[in-house]
Amino acid sequence: MVGERIKDSDDVLRIIKSGDRKFLQQLYQQYRQEFGQWAAKRYNIDEDAIGEIYQRTFIALYYNIKNEKLTILNSSIKTYLFAIGKNQIYDHFKSSKRLAEPDDLMINVDEADNSILDQYEQSDMKETVKQLLEKIGEPCKTTLELFYFKHYSMDAIAVEMGYKSEQIAAKRKFICLKQLRALLEEGRLDGLYSLS
Amino acid sequence: MGTNDKDLEIQKYLQGDLSQEELAQFEEKIAKDPDLAGEVRDYKNLENGLESAGLDAFKAEVLEWEQDYLRETPDTGQPALPGKIIDFKKYIRIAAAVALLLAAGIYFYSSRTVSSETLYTQYYQQYPDMLTKRGDSVTGGPGEEFLLAGIDAYNNKNFEAAAANLQRYLDAVPEQKGIALYLAISQMELDQFKLAETNFRLAREDPAFRQQALWYEALLNLKAGKEGKSKAILETILNDEHHYRKKQAEKLLNALG
Numbered sequence A: 001m002v003g004e005r006i007k008d009s010d011d012v013l014r015i016i017k018s019g020d021r022k023f024l025q026q027l028y029q030q031y032r033q034e035f036g037q038w039a040a041k042r043y044n045i046d047e048d049a050i051g052e053i054y055q056r057t058f059i060a061l062y063y064n065i066k067n068e069k070l071t072i073l074n075s076s077i078k079t080y081l082f083a084i085g086k087n088q089i090y091d092h093f094k095s096s097k098r099l100a101e102p103d104d105l106m107i108n109v110d111e112a113d114n115s116i117l118d119q120y121e122q123s124d125m126k127e128t129v130k131q132l133l134e135k136i137g138e139p140c141k142t143t144l145e146l147f148y149f150k151h152y153s154m155d156a157i158a159v160e161m162g163y164k165s166e167q168i169a170a171k172r173k174f175i176c177l178k179q180l181r182a183l184l185e186e187g188r189l190d191g192l193y194s195l196s
Numbered sequence B: 001m002g003t004n005d006k007d008l009e010i011q012k013y014l015q016g017d018l019s020q021e022e023l024a025q026f027e028e029k030i031a032k033d034p035d036l037a038g039e040v041r042d043y044k045n046l047e048n049g050l051e052s053a054g055l056d057a058f059k060a061e062v063l064e065w066e067q068d069y070l071r072e073t074p075d076t077g078q079p080a081l082p083g084k085i086i087d088f089k090k091y092i093r094i095a096a097a098v099a100l101l102l103a104a105g106i107y108f109y110s111s112r113t114v115s116s117e118t119l120y121t122q123y124y125q126q127y128p129d130m131l132t133k134r135g136d137s138v139t140g141g142p143g144e145e146f147l148l149a150g151i152d153a154y155n156n157k158n159f160e161a162a163a164a165n166l167q168r169y170l171d172a173v174p175e176q177k178g179i180a181l182y183l184a185i186s187q188m189e190l191d192q193f194k195l196a197e198t199n200f201r202l203a204r205e206d207p208a209f210r211q212q213a214l215w216y217e218a219l220l221n222l223k224a225g226k227e228g229k230s231k232a233i234l235e236t237i238l239n240d241e242h243h244y245r246k247k248q249a250e251k252l253l254n255a256l257g
Helices: A009-017 A021-043 A047-066 A077-095 A115-121 A126-136 A140-148 A154-161 A166-189 B005-015 B020-032 B034-072 B088-108 B116-123 B144-155 B159-172 B179-189 B193-204 B210-223 B227-238 B246-256
Strands: none
Touching: A009 A021, A009 A047, A021 A047, A021 A077, A021 B034, A047 A077, A047 B034, A126 A140, A126 A166, A126 B034, A140 A154, A140 A166, A140 B034, A154 A166, A166 B005, A166 B034, B005 B020, B005 B034, B020 B034, B116 B210, B116 B246, B144 B159, B144 B179, B159 B179, B179 B193, B179 B210, B193 B210, B210 B227, B210 B246, B227 B246
């Protein structure tokens, strides 16, 4: 049972990090309403904007945990989620040029920022990689997607893909990366991709 | 395609598995060997692109959760799900009950009585403005005033003004194909089916809006009473493992019979 695994905050972080989609979706729904009411009442934000802010907040929470920017929970997951939300609301005010943001938004929680996402947002290779994944075939496509999209551990990939060990899964993943690079090289020769 | 010692070293480097000493040695090799440096740079770029594509896929999933939340939240503002600790046993019982009900529903409605118009109303939800609120697409370029006016009208459900302004923006900046999604949705709201179809096709050419354009084009055909075309598009969505509306497409296809 999923519920029985959740014993303490370490467990919460572990399950989030594992990318368990059912758990993540439940977590998303669990605080969505309360977040919306809090943001609307305290910061006077309209419902449409709240939906977007909450999505970005949740994504930042997940990536901060996945990328081990957050490894210990000193407070509840909800407190942390709402701290990220404050930063996102602050960004929202900045981008919408709303001048008078509430004072308490100036308090920034170090680990609660979403800068970790910036490097991915700005990748020039995203569209190229999407095209290459369509060409690479199986089992490489699934192996790479399990690791980079679903964020499975090597152990979990070994189970899912039927590899004998996590070491073999790691080796397979690298071979797939190598194949992806070979396709990139081919594309460069054909003038499909830039040389950078 | 196998691996050799060099590959193993690169693999360990990318995974962060080299010791400090090994790392220093490897970085020295990179500094001296431009081919190796290029190879490592390629891998890093590919990994970054994969992470970036993964972020896109996760965003699409989260958007779907948000849409589920909005669909399940009553207009009274009462919570869709009570703000309490997740009770997974209860969740599984409910899921099982829902699955049974769905199975029964599919059986019961095998000779469907729900009209395509009703299904359209059930599944259609105006696509949210992801442009101006994120502030990343309105950059003060040509035609910006039309874009801002168009999106503003779109947000206020003034679809005639939205369509007129967004069309003028696209005339000025035709390469911004993604904007055609908002134009097409406005035209769909106005029952301008042919124009909407053309613009959904245009929006599909922008990778960032391709998935959304497909989903809304399926709904457009439903609204226009063209169930066959709608089903064909829904099948396409089903074949895309990462499509953000895959589940809904499956449900809608089942409902269409």
